[in-house]
Amino acid sequence: MTLESVQTAVQTGPDAPPLSTAQVVARGRVRRTARRRWVIGVLAALIVLGYAVSLLVGQTFYSPAEVIGVILGQDVPGASFTVGRLRLPRATLAVLAGLCFGLGGVTFQTMLRNPLASPDIIGISSGASAAAAFAIVSLSISGTAVSALAIGAGLGVALLIYTLSFKGGVLGTRLILIGIGIAAMLDSLTAYVLSRAAMWDLQEATRWLTGNLNGVSWAQTVPVLVALVLLAPVLLGQSRNLSMSQLGDDTASALGVRVERSRLILIIAAVGLIAFATAAAGPIAFVAFLAGPIAARIVGPGVSLLVPAALVGALLVLVGDFLGQFAFGTRLPVGVITGVLGAPYLIYLIIRTNRAGGSL
Amino acid sequence: MTHTHTLAVQDLTLGYGDRTVIDGLDLVLPAGRITAIVGANACGKSTLLRSMSRLLVPRSGQVLLDGKQVHRMPAKELARTLGLLPQSPIAPEGITVADLVGRGRNPHQRMFSRWSAEDDEAVAAALDATDTASLADRSVDELSGGQRQRVWIAMALAQQTDLLLLDEPTTFLDVSHQVEVLDLLTDLNRSRGTTIVMVLHDLNLAARYADHLIALADGRVHAVGDPHEVLTEDTVQAVFGLSSRVLLDPTSGRPMMLPIGRHNVSVPA
Numbered sequence: 001m002t003l004e005s006v007q008t009a010v011q012t013g014p015d016a017p018p019l020s021t022a023q024v025v026a027r028g029r030v031r032r033t034a035r036r037r038w039v040i041g042v043l044a045a046l047i048v049l050g051y052a053v054s055l056l057v058g059q060t061f062y063s064p065a066e067v068i069g070v071i072l073g074q075d076v077p078g079a080s081f082t083v084g085r086l087r088l089p090r091a092t093l094a095v096l097a098g099l100c101f102g103l104g105g106v107t108f109q110t111m112l113r114n115p116l117a118s119p120d121i122i123g124i125s126s127g128a129s130a131a132a133a134f135a136i137v138s139l140s141i142s143g144t145a146v147s148a149l150a151i152g153a154g155l156g157v158a159l160l161i162y163t164l165s166f167k168g169g170v171l172g173t174r175l176i177l178i179g180i181g182i183a184a185m186l187d188s189l190t191a192y193v194l195s196r197a198a199m200w201d202l203q204e205a206t207r208w209l210t211g212n213l214n215g216v217s218w219a220q221t222v223p224v225l226v227a228l229v230l231l232a233p234v235l236l237g238q239s240r241n242l243s244m245s246q247l248g249d250d251t252a253s254a255l256g257v258r259v260e261r262s263r264l265i266l267i268i269a270a271v272g273l274i275a276f277a278t279a280a281a282g283p284i285a286f287v288a289f290l291a292g293p294i295a296a297r298i299v300g301p302g303v304s305l306l307v308p309a310a311l312v313g314a315l316l317v318l319v320g321d322f323l324g325q326f327a328f329g330t331r332l333p334v335g336v337i338t339g340v341l342g343a344p345y346l347i348y349l350i351i352r353t354n355r356a357g358g359s360l
Numbered sequence: 361m362t363h364t365h366t367l368a369v370q371d372l373t374l375g376y377g378d379r380t381v382i383d384g385l386d387l388v389l390p391a392g393r394i395t396a397i398v399g400a401n402a403c404g405k406s407t408l409l410r411s412m413s414r415l416l417v418p419r420s421g422q423v424l425l426d427g428k429q430v431h432r433m434p435a436k437e438l439a440r441t442l443g444l445l446p447q448s449p450i451a452p453e454g455i456t457v458a459d460l461v462g463r464g465r466n467p468h469q470r471m472f473s474r475w476s477a478e479d480d481e482a483v484a485a486a487l488d489a490t491d492t493a494s495l496a497d498r499s500v501d502e503l504s505g506g507q508r509q510r511v512w513i514a515m516a517l518a519q520q521t522d523l524l525l526l527d528e529p530t531t532f533l534d535v536s537h538q539v540e541v542l543d544l545l546t547d548l549n550r551s552r553g554t555t556i557v558m559v560l561h562d563l564n565l566a567a568r569y570a571d572h573l574i575a576l577a578d579g580r581v582h583a584v585g586d587p588h589e590v591l592t593e594d595t596v597q598a599v600f601g602l603s604s605r606v607l608l609d610p611t612s613g614r615p616m617m618l619p620i621g622r623h624n625v626s627v628p629a
Contacts, residue, residue, distance in 0.1 A: 021484035021493040022477075025458045028497050029475060032459065113450070244466055250446035254413050255519065256439030256467035301454030301499075 036303045039295075043311035047095060050318040054091035055083055058326070090213050093221040093281055094317045094334070096228055098291075100277035102313020103235055105288025106295065106305050107270040110242050111263060114176060115349055118289035119154075119274045122179025125283035126186035127157030128275040132282075133190045133208035137197040147223050147279040154275040157182060158267055210335030211284030213321050220280040227276035232310075234269040238262055239304045285335040286342020287316050293345070316341070364391040365426050365441060365522050365555065367412060372421035374404070374411050381407045383579040384421070389572075394549050394556045396570035398563055400600050403576045405559040406447065409527050412557070413444035425523075439467035443521035445512055447528050451500040457511050458496040461486055464518030486517035490544060506537035513544060524548075526558040530565070538562070542569045567591045567614045575599050591615040 019027070055067045062070075066079045070088070074080075105118045119125050131153030135146045161182060165175035187209070194205050206212045235242075241262040244252040253259045274288065291313035295305050298312075320337035367389045374382040381404040389395050397405045410416045412423050414430050423430045430438055443464075451460060464486065465479045487493040490510040495503065500511060509529065516524055529545070530538040546569060548554050560566040566573060566587075573590040575583045577599045583590045592615075596604040602619055609616040 021488050021496065022480045024493070024496045025462070025483045025487070026480045028456055028458045029462070029480070032456075240466065240469070244463060246450065246452040247463060248446065248448075248450040250410070250415055250444070251449045253415055253435075254439065254444035254446070255463065256436035258435045301452065302456060302459040 032300065032303050036299045036308065039299045039308055040311065043308065043315060047311060047314050047318065050315065050322065051091050051095060054094070054318060054322055055087050057322075058082065058087060085217070089218045089221045090216045090321070091318065093216050093224060094213055094321050095314045096221065096224040097277040097281040097284060098287060098314030098317035099228060099232070099310045100224060100273040100313070101284060101287040101317070102291035102295075102310040103232060103306060104270040104274035104277075105290075105313070106292030106309035107235060107242065107266050108288075109292045110305065111245055111266055112175065113246060114173075115289070115293050116176045116346075117179070118292070119270065120283055120286060120288045121183065121346075122161060122176055123157050123181075123183035123186055124154050124161075124179075124271055125274055125278050125288065126183040126190070128154040128278040129208050129283040130186045130190045130193065132279045133204075134193050137204060137208075138193055143219065144223060147227075147276050150279040151272055151275040154271040154278075155268070157186070158271050206333040206335065207282035209282070210333060210339055211278075211282035211287075212333035212335060213281055213317075214331070214333065216281070224276050224280050227273060231269045231272045234265060235273075236306060238266050238269075239306055242266060242306070243304055281317075282335065284317055284320075285339035286346070287313050287320075287338050290316060290338070290342050290345060364553075366391055366424075367442070367523060367555070367557070368424045369408075369412065370422050370424065372408075372411065372423065373419040374407050374416060375419055376407075380419070381579055382411070385579070385581060387574065387581065387584070389555065389557055391555050392549075392553045393571040394546065394558075394569060395572040395574060396558055396560045396566035397574045397576060398560060398566050398599070399576035399582075403599075404579045405576055406527050408576070409444070409525050409557070409559055410446075413442055413525050414438060415444070436467045439519065439521070441521055442523045442525065443516045443519045444525045445516045445527065445529060447531065449512055451508075453501065455500050456496070457492060457498055457500055457503070457514075458483060458487065460500055460511060461492075461514045461518050464515040467519060482518050482520055486514040489517055489548070490514040505532050506534070506540065509533060509537065509541055510544065513541065517548070522553075523555045523557070526556070528559050528561060530560065530562065538565060545569070563591060563596070563617050564609070567616065568609065568612050587614055591617060 056062055056064065060078065060082060062079045062083055066076050067083055069076045070079050070083045076083075101120075105120070108117050108119050108122070109115050128150040131149045132146050135141050135149045161175055161179045164178050190208050194208065203212065203214050241252070241257050244255055244257045245259065245262070247255070249259050291309040292305055295308035295312045299305065299308050316338055317334060320341070321334040324332040324334050324337045369385055369387045372382055372385045373380065385408070397408065399405050407416060411418055412430070414423075417431060425433070425438070425442060430442070461483050462479065465482060468479070468482075469475075484493070487496055490513055492507065492510050492514050495507060495511070500508060503511065513529065516526075526545070529541050533541065542565060545556050545558070549556050560570075570587060573583075573585065573587045574581060575590055575595055582599050583595050591606060593604055593606050596602055596606070596617055604620055605618045606615050607618065608614070
């Protein structure tokens with residue numbers, strides 16, 4: 001079909017000639033993708049705006065010229081430290097971690113066909129967080145080793161949940177319930193590690209319990225960027241297979257998807273993203289869980305949610321962190337803000353799932 | 361446009377865990393015909409169909425498509441020749457009919473390729489063939505059972521395979537929709553030469569619509585061939601453990617089975 005005939009197909013005035021079936025099909029497709037593109041554009045613009053505000057505004061306001069100067073590497077008195085060392089890495093990590101949580105979350109939710117199957121509900125984030133807290137607080141190690149441990153723990157938890165819920169077929173409510181149990185155990189393990197270390201530093205504690213961006217430096221931000229650059233393309237490459245998996249394993253397989261292989265790639269890439277982000281910022285509460293359903297609501301059914309969910313995740317962390325810092329007089333960690341947003345939605349979902357089978 | 365493909369199974373053994381479901385089965389499915397597989401519950405009908413479309417790896421033996429083992433073929437290549445409609449496929453929430461049918465194009469698309477005009481035409485042809493074009497922009501959630509089944513068949517048609525396997529395509533449908541679905545599949549077979557293989561519960565509809573009937577019992581073929589040879593009182597007794605009368609259906613001339621239960625039997629069998 002030519003572009004012209006698609007355009008004709010999109011025009012539907014009272015005088016328009018009746019459409020052929022192919023034109024109706026093309027029109028529906030054009031509408032769906034147009035809405036998705038529009039949503040992606042708006043979300044990206046909001047992220048740029050939020051990022052800019054996070055750099056300019058704080059206890060002291062710096063002008064755009066000063067901020068740009070800092071980014072270009074000039075020495076601006078005051079701003080070089082405040083913007084260059086504090087605000088820039090913090091806002092950058094907010095965006096990167098949000099992208100990771102959004103991508104990882106929506107991948108699990110779509111793959112398991114249930115919004116409750118998000119890595120921060122079923123214990124994968126908790127595993128990564130417990131490992132990172134243990135490594136940093138008890139073993140006093142830092143850098144890549146922490147990320148490696150967090151990934152190992154995240155994959156380990158994924159494998160454990162998968163094995164425990166395997167009984168003939170896998171997947172479904174059993175996996176989610178087992179995951180919730182494991183998450184609770186791992187969270188108490190994190191609390192234990194923090195209390196045993198006899199350094200009940202509130203910053204550290206809130207980072208590993210709910211996620212916190214206070215005191216973030218480039219050393220924590222760069223590994224997340226590397227993970228995103230390596231793993232996001234892997235996930236995007238599986239985008240179509242992920243959409244097909246919504247039809248159920250048998251149908252997807254009959255339509256030429258190598259279901260097991262695709263699932264393995266998706267799990268490893270998604271857990272990797274979650275673990276890297278968690279090792280840097282902690283398990284920022286409910287971002288992975290909320291990003292997919294919010295994205296689904298705004299882009300509508302039938303299109304890939306990976307990119308929209310990633311952008312929603314970034315926006316949630318960016319805005320949550322900004323509000324946490326400045327909206328309440330006292331500085332709240334970002335996880336407290338996103339947690340307050342996520343909890344009511346979790347309750348709503350559990351009530352709804354009780355009435356009918358849940359899906360994304 | 362349709363190419364003749366032969367699907368055959370050789371010495372096939374299938375099972376789950378410790379349980380053997382299909383035991384050393386040999387079959388050739390006639391190309392360009394309609395084959396129905398019948399049998400009692402849990403006799404391995406669906407298991408056999410799943411294995412023929414590669415969803416289940418055989419314990420031993422093989423499934424051959426044109427002499428090649430289906431379990432070794434590239435997934436998309438197989439999916440361009442052989443389609444399967446599972447018994448209860450899942451429609452993503454809120455998806456529109458045209459979008460769902462479009463998913464059938466997956467084996468014809470590459471990882472990052474754009475949607476082509478050919479894909480639109482294939483989806484349109486599938487919608488037209490199943491009389492669901494007027495539903496194109498509707499959400500699948502809103503459809504009736506009969507409409508939904510036609511949409512699923514449309515998805516399988518958009519896949520444009522020469523062989524189509526269907527696992528109980530008439531379950532959950534009332535009798536008029538059952539007949540409608542089977543008529544549609546027969547149209548497809550007659551107009552395009554598509555080879556149809558389906559598992560059916562209803563013996564009479566199976567005998568009415570199939571050219572070739574396979575009766576399974578305990579994981580083995582009990583009888584196979586023309587419906588007149590397969591649907592007999594003896595077969596029904598052996599396969600279902602049920603006494604019955606088999607008469608000729610006055611409308612189609614095909615055999616027709618009347619079960620004999622313990623009650624309300626006035627004429628001795």
